[in-house]
Structures are given as C-alpha cells and as structure tokens.
Amino acid sequence: xxxxxxxxxxxxxxxxxxxxxxxxxxxxxxxxxxxxxxxxxxxxxxxxxxxxxxxxxxxxxxxxxxxxxxxxxxxxxxxxxxxxxxxxxxxxxxxxxxxxxxxxxxxxxxxxxxxxxxxxxxxxxxxxxxxxxxxxxxxxxxxxxxxxxxxxxxxxxxxxxxxxxxxxxxxxxxxxxxxxxxxxxxxxxxxxxxxxxxxxxxxxxxxxxxxxxxxxxxxxxxxxxxxxxxxxxxxxxxxxxxxxxxxxxxxxxxxxxxxx
Amino acid sequence: xxxxxxxxxxxxxxxxxxxxxxxxxxxxxxxxxxxxxxxxxxxxxxxxxxxxxxxxxxxxxxxxxxxxxxxxxxxxxxxxxxxxxxxxxxxxxxxxxxxxxxxxxxxxxxxxxxxxxxxxxxxxxxxxxxxxxxxxxxxxxxxxxxxxxxxxxxxxxxxxxxxxxxxxxxxxxxxxxxxxxxxxxxxxxxxxxxxxxxxxxxxxxxxxxxxxxxxxxxxxxxxxxxxxxxxxxxxxxxxxxxxxxxxxxxxxxxxxxxxx
Numbered sequence: 001x002x003x004x005x006x007x008x009x010x011x012x013x014x015x016x017x018x019x020x021x022x023x024x025x026x027x028x029x030x031x032x033x034x035x036x037x038x039x040x041x042x043x044x045x046x047x048x049x050x051x052x053x054x055x056x057x058x059x060x061x062x063x064x065x066x067x068x069x070x071x072x073x074x075x076x077x078x079x080x081x082x083x084x085x086x087x088x089x090x091x092x093x094x095x096x097x098x099x100x101x102x103x104x105x106x107x108x109x110x111x112x113x114x115x116x117x118x119x120x121x122x123x124x125x126x127x128x129x130x131x132x133x134x135x136x137x138x139x140x141x142x143x144x145x146x147x148x149x150x151x152x153x154x155x156x157x158x159x160x161x162x163x164x165x166x167x168x169x170x171x172x173x174x175x176x177x178x179x180x181x182x183x184x185x186x187x188x189x190x191x192x193x194x195x196x197x198x199x200x201x202x203x204x205x206x207x208x209x210x211x212x213x214x215x216x217x218x219x220x221x222x223x224x225x226x227x228x229x230x231x232x233x234x235x236x237x238x239x240x241x242x243x244x245x246x247x248x249x250x251x252x253x254x255x256x257x258x259x260x
Numbered sequence: 261x262x263x264x265x266x267x268x269x270x271x272x273x274x275x276x277x278x279x280x281x282x283x284x285x286x287x288x289x290x291x292x293x294x295x296x297x298x299x300x301x302x303x304x305x306x307x308x309x310x311x312x313x314x315x316x317x318x319x320x321x322x323x324x325x326x327x328x329x330x331x332x333x334x335x336x337x338x339x340x341x342x343x344x345x346x347x348x349x350x351x352x353x354x355x356x357x358x359x360x361x362x363x364x365x366x367x368x369x370x371x372x373x374x375x376x377x378x379x380x381x382x383x384x385x386x387x388x389x390x391x392x393x394x395x396x397x398x399x400x401x402x403x404x405x406x407x408x409x410x411x412x413x414x415x416x417x418x419x420x421x422x423x424x425x426x427x428x429x430x431x432x433x434x435x436x437x438x439x440x441x442x443x444x445x446x447x448x449x450x451x452x453x454x455x456x457x458x459x460x461x462x463x464x465x466x467x468x469x470x471x472x473x474x475x476x477x478x479x480x481x482x483x484x485x486x487x488x489x490x491x492x493x494x495x496x497x498x499x500x501x502x503x504x505x506x507x508x509x510x511x512x513x514x515x516x517x518x519x520x
Contacts, residue, residue: 048335051312071340075308078358079339080331083408083416087362091414097364098338102347103357104401139395141364148343154351156343 004033005137005176008247009165010183011040015081024183024244025085029092031248034137034176037089037096038145038165041081045073048080061220065120065158073158077146085144097141101125101149102156104132107164109149109157123149123157125164128171166227170234179238180231181254182224183247188255189225191216204258205229228257264293265397265436268507269425270443271300275341284443284504285345289352291508294397294436297349297356298405298425301341305333308340321480325380325418333418337406345404356402361409362416364392367424369409369417383409383417385424388431426487430494439498440491441514442484443507448515449485451476464518465489488517 008028014020028037042063046056049072057064065073082098089096101107101123109123136143145168147161162182169180188199203211208225211217217225228239240246242254268288274280288297302323306316309332317324325333342358349356361367361383369383396403405428407421422442429440448459463471468485471477477485488499500506502514 074343075335075339077339078343079335079337083334083338083360083362086360087410087416088414090362090365090410090412095364096362098358098360098362100343100346100358102343102350104355105350135399150347150350152350154348156347 002175002177005172005178006031006033006035006181007038007165007169007172007178008035008181008183009038009040009161010244011042011161012184013043014184014244015039015041015085016043020244021084021088024247025088025092027244027247029089029094036133036137036143036145036168037085038147038161038168039077039081039085040147040161041073041077044081045069045076048072048076059117059119061223062119062122062160063158064118065122067121070121070156070158074148074156077148082144082146089142089144094142095140096144097136098144098146100146100156101159101164104136105129105150105152106133106143106145107149107159107167108152109159110151111155111157121155121157123151123159125149125159125167128167130171130175133168134172134175162224162227166231166236169231169236173235173237177237178235179240180228180236181247182228182239182241183244184241185243187243187246187253188241189217189221199253200255202256202258204260225257232257232259262435262437265432265438266291266293266295266441267298267425267429267432267438268295268441268443269298269421270504271302271421272444273303274443274445274504275299275301275345276303280504281344281348284507285348285352287504287507289349289354296393296397296403296405296428297345298407298421298428299337299341299345300407300421301333301337304341305329305336308332308336319377319379322379322382322420323418324378325382327381330381330416330418334408334416337408342404342406349402349404354402355400356404357396358404358406360406360416361419361424364396365389365410365412366393366403366405367409367419367427368412369419370411371415371417381415381417383411383419385409385419385427388427390431390435393428393432394435422484422487426491426496429491429496433495433497437497438495439500440488440496441507442488442499442501443504444501445503447503447506447513448501449477449481459513460515462516462518464520485517492517492519
C-alpha cells in the first residue's frame with residue numbers, strides 16, 4: 001500500500017504577510033506524515049525589484065525574467081521567503097529543509113524556448129528527482145521548495161510554483177498516495193466571487209468546461225485547475241484548493257478536483 | 261577507521277567574482293570522498309545593502325546586523341551566493357545541497373548577548389546536528405552552507421562563516437577524519453605580505469605566539485588561526501590555509517596548522 005504524502009503549494013498573500021504566514025506554518029505543521037511545501041513569493045519579488053529600481057514586466061500573469069530580475073527572484077525566493085518559512089517550521093519542531101530545483105538536483109528544467117514572448121530566464125520542467133525527494137520525506141525531512149529550478153549547466157531558472165507542485169506530485173505518485181493542496185486566500189473555488197462562502201465542493205472535468213463557459217471560473221484560476229487536472233491524470237490521488245485553515249487533509253474542506 | 265571528510269571554507273573575493281568562483285567550483289569538485297563547503301559573501305551583502313540605501317556598520321571586522329541588514333544577508337547569502345555555487349557544483353556532477361543552519365536544524369545558535377557592542381541579529385553557535393550532516397555526506401550529498409544559523413524559535417541569525425566551518429569540523433571529528441581548509445586569495449599564511457611566494461608551510465601554537473609577537477601575523481588572520489587551533493584541539497585532523505588552487509587535499513599545499 002502506498003504511504004500518504006501531502007504536498008501543499010502556497011502562494012499569494014498567504015506566504016508574504018507575517019500573520020498569515022504564521023497561521024500557515026502552524027496549520028502545515030499539524031499535517032501528519034510525509035509532506036512537502038512549495039511556495040511562491042511574487043509580491044515580495046516585485047517589491048524588492050521596485051526598491052532596486054528594476055522594472056517588473058508581466059505577460060499573461062507570468063514574470064519576464066532578465067538577468068537583473070533573476071538575481072532578485074533568486075534572492076527573494078531562495079533567501080528571504082524560503083528561510084523565513086524554514087525557520088518558522090523548525091520552531092514548530094518540523095525538520096524543514098529549504099530547497100530549489102538545483103539543490104540535490106531535485107527539479108531540472110530547460111530555459112523556455114523563445115516564442116512570441118521572450119520570458120528570459122524561465123524554466124520549463126524536464127525531470128523531477130523523485131528518488132531523493134522520496135528518501136528525504138521518508139527520513140522525516142520536510143522539503144520547502146522555492147520556485148526556482150536549474151538547467152544542470154549552472155543556470156538558475158525562475159519557475160512557476162503551481163507547475164512545480166504539480167510536477168512533484170505526479171513524480172511521487174508511483175510511490176505515494178499524494179494529496180496536492182493548492183492553498184491561497186480563498187476558501188476554495190467560489191461560484192460567486194463576492195461571496196466567500198460560495199465554495200464549489202467538487203469539480204469534474206465536465207464541470208470545469210461548463211464553469212469556464214459560464215465564466216464562473218476565469219483568469220488566474222484556470223491555469224491552477226489545468227495544473228490540477230493534469231496532476232490527477234498523472235496519478236495524483238486528490239487535488240484540493242483551499243485556504244490555510246483548510247490545508248489539514250483530515251478536514252477535507254475547500255474544492256476537490258475529481259477525474260469523473 | 262574514520263572515513264576522510266574535507267570541509268572547505270571559502271570567503272572573500274574567491275566566492276564573489278565569477279572567474280574565481282568558477283575556478284573554486286572546479287577545484288572543489290575534484291576533491292574525492294565526503295565533503296562540505298562553507299561560504300561567506302560579505303562583499304556582496306555590503307554591495308546589495310548599498311543599492312538598497314542601507315548603511316553597513318562594522319565593528320572589529322564584524323557586521324552589525326539590524327533587521328534591515330538581516331534581510332539583506334539572508335537574501336544574499338542563502339539566495340544569491342548559495343544558489344550560484346549550488347548550480348555551479350551541480351553542473352560538475354556534484355550533488356550539492358544548499359543549507360543554512362536552519363535547514364534540517366544543522367546549526368543552532370542564540371542571539372549574541374549585548375556587551376559593549378550590540379551586534380543585533382548575530383548568532384553564537386550552540387549545537388551542530390552532526391547526525392544529519394553525517395547522513396547527508398554518507399549519502400553523497402555535498403552540503404553547501406551559507407553563514408546563517410537560527411535560534412530554534414523562528415529567528416534567523418547572521419553567523420561568522422569561519423566559526424561555522426570550525427564548529428562543523430569539530431562536531432564531525434568523532435565520526436570522520438576531518439581536514440578543514442580555509443580557502444582565500446593568498447597561497448597561505450605569508451611571512452612577507454608583499455611576497456606571494458613567502459608561504460609559511462607549518463605553524464604550531466608556539467610558532468603562532470612568536471609570529472604574532474613579531475607582527476608577522478596580524479589582524480584578520482589572527483581570528484582565522486584562533487579558529488583553526490581551536491578546531492585542532494577539538495579533534496580535527498588537519499587545518500590548512502590556502503587558495504582555490506591548493507584546496508585539493510592530495511596536493512597538501514598552503515599553510516598547515518599543527519598541534520605540536
């Protein structure tokens with residue numbers, strides 16, 4: 001029987017405001033068994049870039065990463081945000097280990113091929129080193145993964161945290177029964193964006209198509225669900241979308257994605 | 261019989277200029293067997309602080325670390341410098357794993373007690389988690405340690421890299437025959453600072469006392485040698501002071517510290 005493994009991807013304000021970060025750390029620490037945290041940090045990177053006089057350029061919600069911006073995201077994601085979370089988890093007795101894709105070569109990628117847009121130093125994932133990740137979590141380490149990968153030739157690459165979480169979840173699904181939790185500010189996917197309580201409890205691919213057609217699900221939520229359904233198709237046991245209060249897998253709150 | 265373990269501490273320009281860093285990475289990669297790299301990054305931190313309009317204050321060569329400076333050193337040491345080294349080592353087939361003292365709780369410290377000087381968020385080391393470090397190196401991981409520790413209560417602390425390297429070397433000496441290499445710009449301790457070739461090949465505690473009295477060894481070199489002799493007294497097999505070209509332990513070049 002496969003062991004349970006919980007992977008939580010957390011981004012947005014949750015990870016960047018001291019109060020909500022403290023709450024997240026507490027709730028994540030309460031999850032039993034092997035677990036991995038994948039975090040973002042885009043707001044902090046944008047704020048640091050501004051302080052350094054570096055302009056932030058986004059296309060379709062994705063950051064253009066030139067050399068100067070790569071320095072900023074490497075500092076902010078792998079340094080500031082990652083170590084804040086690691087030190088916080090250690091204070092809760094969690095054996096947290098901060099990592100990027102370069103550390104132990106856990107996630108290798110290639111620089112995105114230029115299309116209509118040149119995203120710069122952005123990585124598209126090629127391989128997840130599930131052997132070392134599996135060994136770490138079975139030795140009670142808690143990997144805390146920053147949204148950076150490497151190309152194996154010495155180049156760090158900025159990489160989408162949702163995509164990294166999905167890829168890690170899929171790669172570990174042979175060995176583990178993986179629950180992947182996308183954690184953000186809302187209680188789940190809302191049927192009415194103005195009503196915090198209007199959480200849709202379950203979404204199948206058919207529901208997703210309908211909700212997109214009805215414009216209930218729009219913009220930033222679409223790639224998140226695409227990533228989620230993709231992970232489900234690759235053997236991940238369950239995908240849940242919720243806020244920090246809902247991340248403990250025993251609660252099962254938020255929106256659950258189902259294959260059928 | 262204890263297995264060999266090489267710990268290299270590298271700082272100064274060596275780690276912060278692309279050309280010398282590339283050389284270091286190549287030479288460090290050529291060291292056989294279990295190994296650990298401990299790095300500094302002070303020049304980069306000072307440069308980043310200046311860009312952010314944060315004033316760098318030093319007392320006796322030690323950085324005063326207020327909250328704003330702690331953010332800078334956390335970003336620069338654990339983010340920029342550490343990940344550059346990790347990605348570079350990975351490109352040489354080394355299973356590098358970037359860490360601070362907080363990661364896997366490998367080095368715990370307490371905030372330095374205020375004396376005449378308030379150093380701020382600076383850590384004095386209490387404990388090295390030699391069990392996890394030993395397990396990592398025996399599993400062929402290469403820890404790359406940034407000069408930061410934590411207090412176990414969620415606080416990151418700026419910590420001297422020489423001291424961290426000595427503490428790690430001492431803590432692992434029960435299990436390993438440890439060679440500790442302090443790597444910097446010079447070929448070793450020089451008897452004539454103006455003659456790069458005037459390397460003193462061996463220094464005993466008696467020699468050290470004499471060389472200090474004769475003002476041959478001064479300033480920044482004194483705490484380095486103090487750290488070195490301290491580590492020797494705690495069971496470290498050999499201490500060597502050299503430049504990147506001399507770090508491969510088979511060459512045995514540079515200055516060697518001896519107990520008698």
